[in-house]
Amino acid sequence: MALAIFDLDNTLIAGDSDYLWGEFLVQKGYVDADSFAETNAGFYEDYKxxxxxxxxxxxFALKPLSEQTMETLNEWHQQFMVEFIEPIILPKALELVEKHKQQGDDIMIVTATNTFITRPIGLRFGIETLLGTEGEIKDGRYTGEIAGTPTFQEGKVIRLNEWLRENGKTLSGSYFYSDSHNDLPLLKLVDYPIVVDGDDKLLAYAESNNWPAMSLR
Incomplete structure:
Protein backbone atom coordinates (compact mmCIF):
# COMPACT_ATOMS: atom_id res chain seq x y z
CA MET A 1 0.00 0.00 0.00
CA ALA A 2 1.69 3.18 -1.24
CA LEU A 3 1.22 6.75 -0.06
CA ALA A 4 -0.34 9.12 -2.60
CA ILE A 5 0.29 12.71 -1.53
CA PHE A 6 -1.43 15.71 -3.10
CA ASP A 7 -0.78 19.40 -2.92
CA LEU A 8 -4.10 21.25 -2.85
CA ASP A 9 -3.96 24.73 -4.35
CA ASN A 10 -3.71 24.83 -8.15
CA THR A 11 -3.36 21.04 -8.08
CA LEU A 12 -6.61 19.44 -6.92
CA ILE A 13 -8.45 22.74 -7.33
CA ALA A 14 -8.13 25.32 -10.10
CA GLY A 15 -7.08 28.17 -7.83
CA ASP A 16 -5.40 29.07 -4.57
CA SER A 17 -7.70 28.61 -1.57
CA ASP A 18 -5.52 30.80 0.64
CA TYR A 19 -5.68 33.75 -1.75
CA LEU A 20 -9.38 33.14 -2.43
CA TRP A 21 -10.18 33.15 1.28
CA GLY A 22 -8.71 36.65 1.39
CA GLU A 23 -10.84 37.62 -1.61
CA PHE A 24 -13.89 36.20 0.16
CA LEU A 25 -13.20 38.26 3.29
CA VAL A 26 -12.81 41.40 1.19
CA GLN A 27 -15.91 40.74 -0.91
CA LYS A 28 -18.08 40.18 2.17
CA GLY A 29 -16.73 43.25 3.93
CA TYR A 30 -15.29 41.25 6.82
CA VAL A 31 -11.92 43.05 6.51
CA ASP A 32 -10.79 46.47 5.33
CA ALA A 33 -11.01 46.01 1.59
CA ASP A 34 -8.23 48.17 0.20
CA SER A 35 -5.40 47.41 2.64
CA PHE A 36 -6.19 43.71 3.02
CA ALA A 37 -6.55 43.03 -0.71
CA GLU A 38 -3.29 44.81 -1.52
CA THR A 39 -1.34 42.95 1.16
CA ASN A 40 -2.93 39.63 0.22
CA ALA A 41 -1.98 40.12 -3.43
CA GLY A 42 1.58 41.05 -2.48
CA PHE A 43 2.06 37.91 -0.43
CA TYR A 44 0.66 35.80 -3.28
CA GLU A 45 3.20 37.27 -5.68
CA ASP A 46 5.98 36.44 -3.20
CA TYR A 47 4.67 32.86 -3.04
CA LYS A 48 4.76 32.49 -6.81
CA PHE A 60 -1.53 38.11 8.33
CA ALA A 61 -3.85 35.27 7.28
CA LEU A 62 -4.61 34.11 10.82
CA LYS A 63 -5.36 37.57 12.24
CA PRO A 64 -8.96 37.70 10.90
CA LEU A 65 -9.57 34.25 12.39
CA SER A 66 -8.46 35.49 15.81
CA GLU A 67 -11.10 38.22 15.73
CA GLN A 68 -14.11 35.89 15.41
CA THR A 69 -15.68 32.99 17.28
CA MET A 70 -15.38 29.47 15.86
CA GLU A 71 -19.13 29.48 15.22
CA THR A 72 -18.87 32.58 13.05
CA LEU A 73 -15.81 31.27 11.24
CA ASN A 74 -17.52 27.99 10.43
CA GLU A 75 -20.52 29.85 9.03
CA TRP A 76 -18.20 31.94 6.89
CA HIS A 77 -16.40 28.85 5.65
CA GLN A 78 -19.64 27.20 4.56
CA GLN A 79 -20.34 30.25 2.39
CA PHE A 80 -16.76 30.20 1.12
CA MET A 81 -17.05 26.55 0.07
CA VAL A 82 -20.22 27.16 -1.91
CA GLU A 83 -19.23 30.41 -3.58
CA PHE A 84 -15.48 30.10 -4.09
CA ILE A 85 -14.38 26.45 -3.85
CA GLU A 86 -17.10 24.36 -5.46
CA PRO A 87 -16.72 26.19 -8.80
CA ILE A 88 -12.98 25.34 -8.98
CA ILE A 89 -13.09 21.68 -7.95
CA LEU A 90 -11.70 19.69 -10.87
CA PRO A 91 -13.59 16.56 -11.96
CA LYS A 92 -10.34 14.99 -13.17
CA ALA A 93 -8.84 15.59 -9.73
CA LEU A 94 -11.74 13.75 -8.10
CA GLU A 95 -11.17 10.90 -10.56
CA LEU A 96 -7.44 10.78 -9.80
CA VAL A 97 -8.03 10.62 -6.05
CA GLU A 98 -10.57 7.84 -6.59
CA LYS A 99 -8.10 5.94 -8.79
CA HIS A 100 -5.55 5.88 -5.96
CA LYS A 101 -8.23 4.79 -3.51
CA GLN A 102 -9.16 1.92 -5.81
CA GLN A 103 -5.49 0.91 -5.89
CA GLY A 104 -5.57 0.69 -2.10
CA ASP A 105 -3.18 3.61 -1.62
CA ASP A 106 -3.13 5.80 1.49
CA ILE A 107 -4.27 9.27 0.43
CA MET A 108 -3.23 12.55 2.01
CA ILE A 109 -2.96 16.26 1.29
CA VAL A 110 0.08 18.29 2.31
CA THR A 111 -0.53 22.01 1.85
CA ALA A 112 1.04 25.26 3.01
CA THR A 113 -2.40 26.79 3.53
CA ASN A 114 -3.76 26.74 7.07
CA THR A 115 -5.95 23.86 8.12
CA PHE A 116 -8.98 26.01 8.91
CA ILE A 117 -9.28 26.79 5.21
CA THR A 118 -8.15 23.46 3.81
CA ARG A 119 -9.47 20.64 5.98
CA PRO A 120 -13.07 21.01 4.75
CA ILE A 121 -11.80 21.10 1.17
CA GLY A 122 -9.86 17.89 1.76
CA LEU A 123 -13.00 16.25 3.12
CA ARG A 124 -14.84 17.36 -0.03
CA PHE A 125 -12.39 15.11 -1.89
CA GLY A 126 -12.92 12.33 0.64
CA ILE A 127 -9.41 12.84 2.04
CA GLU A 128 -9.29 12.75 5.84
CA THR A 129 -5.52 12.98 6.32
CA LEU A 130 -4.30 16.52 5.76
CA LEU A 131 -1.13 18.27 6.88
CA GLY A 132 -1.32 22.05 6.73
CA THR A 133 -0.07 25.05 8.64
CA GLU A 134 -1.72 24.98 12.06
CA GLY A 135 -3.09 28.10 13.68
CA GLU A 136 -2.62 28.21 17.43
CA ILE A 137 -5.88 27.85 19.37
CA LYS A 138 -6.34 28.83 23.01
CA ASP A 139 -9.62 28.82 24.92
CA GLY A 140 -11.47 27.81 21.78
CA ARG A 141 -10.24 30.71 19.63
CA TYR A 142 -7.41 31.33 17.21
CA THR A 143 -4.64 33.46 18.68
CA GLY A 144 -3.26 34.66 15.34
CA GLU A 145 0.01 32.77 15.82
CA ILE A 146 1.35 29.60 14.19
CA ALA A 147 1.49 26.31 16.08
CA GLY A 148 4.46 24.14 15.15
CA THR A 149 6.24 24.03 11.80
CA PRO A 150 4.41 25.61 8.84
CA THR A 151 4.01 23.19 5.93
CA PHE A 152 5.88 25.28 3.36
CA GLN A 153 8.90 24.26 1.26
CA GLU A 154 11.20 22.23 3.60
CA GLY A 155 8.49 22.46 6.24
CA LYS A 156 6.41 20.00 4.22
CA VAL A 157 9.23 17.45 4.48
CA ILE A 158 9.62 18.03 8.23
CA ARG A 159 5.93 17.61 8.94
CA LEU A 160 5.56 14.61 6.64
CA ASN A 161 8.50 12.84 8.26
CA GLU A 162 6.91 13.43 11.67
CA TRP A 163 3.66 11.94 10.39
CA LEU A 164 5.45 8.92 8.90
CA ARG A 165 7.17 8.18 12.21
CA GLU A 166 3.96 8.61 14.20
CA ASN A 167 1.98 6.35 11.88
CA GLY A 168 4.57 3.70 11.09
CA LYS A 169 4.52 4.50 7.36
CA THR A 170 7.27 4.82 4.77
CA LEU A 171 7.67 6.56 1.42
CA SER A 172 8.24 3.31 -0.44
CA GLY A 173 6.33 3.56 -3.72
CA SER A 174 5.06 7.04 -2.82
CA TYR A 175 3.58 9.66 -5.16
CA PHE A 176 3.43 13.42 -4.81
CA TYR A 177 1.36 15.60 -7.13
CA SER A 178 2.08 19.35 -7.15
CA ASP A 179 1.99 22.46 -9.32
CA SER A 180 4.60 24.56 -7.51
CA HIS A 181 8.38 24.89 -7.48
CA ASN A 182 7.98 25.63 -3.76
CA ASP A 183 7.31 21.89 -3.38
CA LEU A 184 10.61 20.71 -4.86
CA PRO A 185 11.94 19.52 -1.46
CA LEU A 186 9.08 17.05 -1.13
CA LEU A 187 8.90 16.19 -4.82
CA LYS A 188 12.55 15.12 -4.67
CA LEU A 189 11.80 12.86 -1.71
CA VAL A 190 9.08 10.61 -3.17
CA ASP A 191 9.49 7.74 -5.60
CA TYR A 192 7.06 9.18 -8.14
CA PRO A 193 7.06 12.99 -8.39
CA ILE A 194 4.31 14.19 -10.75
CA VAL A 195 3.86 17.77 -11.89
CA VAL A 196 0.25 18.92 -12.24
CA ASP A 197 -0.41 22.10 -14.22
CA GLY A 198 3.03 23.21 -13.10
CA ASP A 199 4.47 26.70 -12.89
CA ASP A 200 7.30 27.57 -15.27
CA LYS A 201 10.11 26.89 -12.79
CA LEU A 202 8.74 23.48 -11.86
CA LEU A 203 8.06 22.50 -15.46
CA ALA A 204 11.64 23.36 -16.41
CA TYR A 205 12.98 21.28 -13.52
CA ALA A 206 10.67 18.40 -14.39
CA GLU A 207 11.78 18.39 -18.01
CA SER A 208 15.46 18.34 -17.08
CA ASN A 209 14.88 15.46 -14.65
CA ASN A 210 12.45 13.44 -16.78
CA TRP A 211 9.57 13.85 -14.37
CA PRO A 212 6.08 13.33 -15.78
CA ALA A 213 3.80 16.34 -16.14
CA MET A 214 0.03 16.32 -16.53
CA SER A 215 -3.01 18.55 -16.43
CA LEU A 216 -6.23 18.08 -14.47
CA ARG A 217 -7.91 21.07 -16.11
Whole structure:
Protein backbone atom coordinates (compact mmCIF):
# COMPACT_ATOMS: atom_id res chain seq x y z
CA MET A 1 0.00 0.00 0.00
CA ALA A 2 1.69 3.18 -1.24
CA LEU A 3 1.22 6.75 -0.06
CA ALA A 4 -0.34 9.12 -2.60
CA ILE A 5 0.29 12.71 -1.53
CA PHE A 6 -1.43 15.71 -3.10
CA ASP A 7 -0.78 19.40 -2.92
CA LEU A 8 -4.10 21.25 -2.85
CA ASP A 9 -3.96 24.73 -4.35
CA ASN A 10 -3.71 24.83 -8.15
CA THR A 11 -3.36 21.04 -8.08
CA LEU A 12 -6.61 19.44 -6.92
CA ILE A 13 -8.45 22.74 -7.33
CA ALA A 14 -8.13 25.32 -10.10
CA GLY A 15 -7.08 28.17 -7.83
CA ASP A 16 -5.40 29.07 -4.57
CA SER A 17 -7.70 28.61 -1.57
CA ASP A 18 -5.52 30.80 0.64
CA TYR A 19 -5.68 33.75 -1.75
CA LEU A 20 -9.38 33.14 -2.43
CA TRP A 21 -10.18 33.15 1.28
CA GLY A 22 -8.71 36.65 1.39
CA GLU A 23 -10.84 37.62 -1.61
CA PHE A 24 -13.89 36.20 0.16
CA LEU A 25 -13.20 38.26 3.29
CA VAL A 26 -12.81 41.40 1.19
CA GLN A 27 -15.91 40.74 -0.91
CA LYS A 28 -18.08 40.18 2.17
CA GLY A 29 -16.73 43.25 3.93
CA TYR A 30 -15.29 41.25 6.82
CA VAL A 31 -11.92 43.05 6.51
CA ASP A 32 -10.79 46.47 5.33
CA ALA A 33 -11.01 46.01 1.59
CA ASP A 34 -8.23 48.17 0.20
CA SER A 35 -5.40 47.41 2.64
CA PHE A 36 -6.19 43.71 3.02
CA ALA A 37 -6.55 43.03 -0.71
CA GLU A 38 -3.29 44.81 -1.52
CA THR A 39 -1.34 42.95 1.16
CA ASN A 40 -2.93 39.63 0.22
CA ALA A 41 -1.98 40.12 -3.43
CA GLY A 42 1.58 41.05 -2.48
CA PHE A 43 2.06 37.91 -0.43
CA TYR A 44 0.66 35.80 -3.28
CA GLU A 45 3.20 37.27 -5.68
CA ASP A 46 5.98 36.44 -3.20
CA TYR A 47 4.67 32.86 -3.04
CA LYS A 48 4.76 32.49 -6.81
CA UNK A 49 8.32 33.87 -6.86
CA UNK A 50 9.41 31.45 -4.12
CA UNK A 51 10.40 34.19 -1.64
CA UNK A 52 7.38 34.18 0.68
CA UNK A 53 8.02 34.86 4.37
CA UNK A 54 5.66 32.14 5.56
CA UNK A 55 5.59 33.36 9.16
CA UNK A 56 4.70 36.92 8.19
CA UNK A 57 2.10 35.68 5.77
CA UNK A 58 0.46 33.27 8.16
CA UNK A 59 0.20 35.90 10.88
CA PHE A 60 -1.53 38.11 8.33
CA ALA A 61 -3.85 35.27 7.28
CA LEU A 62 -4.61 34.11 10.82
CA LYS A 63 -5.36 37.57 12.24
CA PRO A 64 -8.96 37.70 10.90
CA LEU A 65 -9.57 34.25 12.39
CA SER A 66 -8.46 35.49 15.81
CA GLU A 67 -11.10 38.22 15.73
CA GLN A 68 -14.11 35.89 15.41
CA THR A 69 -15.68 32.99 17.28
CA MET A 70 -15.38 29.47 15.86
CA GLU A 71 -19.13 29.48 15.22
CA THR A 72 -18.87 32.58 13.05
CA LEU A 73 -15.81 31.27 11.24
CA ASN A 74 -17.52 27.99 10.43
CA GLU A 75 -20.52 29.85 9.03
CA TRP A 76 -18.20 31.94 6.89
CA HIS A 77 -16.40 28.85 5.65
CA GLN A 78 -19.64 27.20 4.56
CA GLN A 79 -20.34 30.25 2.39
CA PHE A 80 -16.76 30.20 1.12
CA MET A 81 -17.05 26.55 0.07
CA VAL A 82 -20.22 27.16 -1.91
CA GLU A 83 -19.23 30.41 -3.58
CA PHE A 84 -15.48 30.10 -4.09
CA ILE A 85 -14.38 26.45 -3.85
CA GLU A 86 -17.10 24.36 -5.46
CA PRO A 87 -16.72 26.19 -8.80
CA ILE A 88 -12.98 25.34 -8.98
CA ILE A 89 -13.09 21.68 -7.95
CA LEU A 90 -11.70 19.69 -10.87
CA PRO A 91 -13.59 16.56 -11.96
CA LYS A 92 -10.34 14.99 -13.17
CA ALA A 93 -8.84 15.59 -9.73
CA LEU A 94 -11.74 13.75 -8.10
CA GLU A 95 -11.17 10.90 -10.56
CA LEU A 96 -7.44 10.78 -9.80
CA VAL A 97 -8.03 10.62 -6.05
CA GLU A 98 -10.57 7.84 -6.59
CA LYS A 99 -8.10 5.94 -8.79
CA HIS A 100 -5.55 5.88 -5.96
CA LYS A 101 -8.23 4.79 -3.51
CA GLN A 102 -9.16 1.92 -5.81
CA GLN A 103 -5.49 0.91 -5.89
CA GLY A 104 -5.57 0.69 -2.10
CA ASP A 105 -3.18 3.61 -1.62
CA ASP A 106 -3.13 5.80 1.49
CA ILE A 107 -4.27 9.27 0.43
CA MET A 108 -3.23 12.55 2.01
CA ILE A 109 -2.96 16.26 1.29
CA VAL A 110 0.08 18.29 2.31
CA THR A 111 -0.53 22.01 1.85
CA ALA A 112 1.04 25.26 3.01
CA THR A 113 -2.40 26.79 3.53
CA ASN A 114 -3.76 26.74 7.07
CA THR A 115 -5.95 23.86 8.12
CA PHE A 116 -8.98 26.01 8.91
CA ILE A 117 -9.28 26.79 5.21
CA THR A 118 -8.15 23.46 3.81
CA ARG A 119 -9.47 20.64 5.98
CA PRO A 120 -13.07 21.01 4.75
CA ILE A 121 -11.80 21.10 1.17
CA GLY A 122 -9.86 17.89 1.76
CA LEU A 123 -13.00 16.25 3.12
CA ARG A 124 -14.84 17.36 -0.03
CA PHE A 125 -12.39 15.11 -1.89
CA GLY A 126 -12.92 12.33 0.64
CA ILE A 127 -9.41 12.84 2.04
CA GLU A 128 -9.29 12.75 5.84
CA THR A 129 -5.52 12.98 6.32
CA LEU A 130 -4.30 16.52 5.76
CA LEU A 131 -1.13 18.27 6.88
CA GLY A 132 -1.32 22.05 6.73
CA THR A 133 -0.07 25.05 8.64
CA GLU A 134 -1.72 24.98 12.06
CA GLY A 135 -3.09 28.10 13.68
CA GLU A 136 -2.62 28.21 17.43
CA ILE A 137 -5.88 27.85 19.37
CA LYS A 138 -6.34 28.83 23.01
CA ASP A 139 -9.62 28.82 24.92
CA GLY A 140 -11.47 27.81 21.78
CA ARG A 141 -10.24 30.71 19.63
CA TYR A 142 -7.41 31.33 17.21
CA THR A 143 -4.64 33.46 18.68
CA GLY A 144 -3.26 34.66 15.34
CA GLU A 145 0.01 32.77 15.82
CA ILE A 146 1.35 29.60 14.19
CA ALA A 147 1.49 26.31 16.08
CA GLY A 148 4.46 24.14 15.15
CA THR A 149 6.24 24.03 11.80
CA PRO A 150 4.41 25.61 8.84
CA THR A 151 4.01 23.19 5.93
CA PHE A 152 5.88 25.28 3.36
CA GLN A 153 8.90 24.26 1.26
CA GLU A 154 11.20 22.23 3.60
CA GLY A 155 8.49 22.46 6.24
CA LYS A 156 6.41 20.00 4.22
CA VAL A 157 9.23 17.45 4.48
CA ILE A 158 9.62 18.03 8.23
CA ARG A 159 5.93 17.61 8.94
CA LEU A 160 5.56 14.61 6.64
CA ASN A 161 8.50 12.84 8.26
CA GLU A 162 6.91 13.43 11.67
CA TRP A 163 3.66 11.94 10.39
CA LEU A 164 5.45 8.92 8.90
CA ARG A 165 7.17 8.18 12.21
CA GLU A 166 3.96 8.61 14.20
CA ASN A 167 1.98 6.35 11.88
CA GLY A 168 4.57 3.70 11.09
CA LYS A 169 4.52 4.50 7.36
CA THR A 170 7.27 4.82 4.77
CA LEU A 171 7.67 6.56 1.42
CA SER A 172 8.24 3.31 -0.44
CA GLY A 173 6.33 3.56 -3.72
CA SER A 174 5.06 7.04 -2.82
CA TYR A 175 3.58 9.66 -5.16
CA PHE A 176 3.43 13.42 -4.81
CA TYR A 177 1.36 15.60 -7.13
CA SER A 178 2.08 19.35 -7.15
CA ASP A 179 1.99 22.46 -9.32
CA SER A 180 4.60 24.56 -7.51
CA HIS A 181 8.38 24.89 -7.48
CA ASN A 182 7.98 25.63 -3.76
CA ASP A 183 7.31 21.89 -3.38
CA LEU A 184 10.61 20.71 -4.86
CA PRO A 185 11.94 19.52 -1.46
CA LEU A 186 9.08 17.05 -1.13
CA LEU A 187 8.90 16.19 -4.82
CA LYS A 188 12.55 15.12 -4.67
CA LEU A 189 11.80 12.86 -1.71
CA VAL A 190 9.08 10.61 -3.17
CA ASP A 191 9.49 7.74 -5.60
CA TYR A 192 7.06 9.18 -8.14
CA PRO A 193 7.06 12.99 -8.39
CA ILE A 194 4.31 14.19 -10.75
CA VAL A 195 3.86 17.77 -11.89
CA VAL A 196 0.25 18.92 -12.24
CA ASP A 197 -0.41 22.10 -14.22
CA GLY A 198 3.03 23.21 -13.10
CA ASP A 199 4.47 26.70 -12.89
CA ASP A 200 7.30 27.57 -15.27
CA LYS A 201 10.11 26.89 -12.79
CA LEU A 202 8.74 23.48 -11.86
CA LEU A 203 8.06 22.50 -15.46
CA ALA A 204 11.64 23.36 -16.41
CA TYR A 205 12.98 21.28 -13.52
CA ALA A 206 10.67 18.40 -14.39
CA GLU A 207 11.78 18.39 -18.01
CA SER A 208 15.46 18.34 -17.08
CA ASN A 209 14.88 15.46 -14.65
CA ASN A 210 12.45 13.44 -16.78
CA TRP A 211 9.57 13.85 -14.37
CA PRO A 212 6.08 13.33 -15.78
CA ALA A 213 3.80 16.34 -16.14
CA MET A 214 0.03 16.32 -16.53
CA SER A 215 -3.01 18.55 -16.43
CA LEU A 216 -6.23 18.08 -14.47
CA ARG A 217 -7.91 21.07 -16.11
Missing amino acids: KGCLDIYAYQR
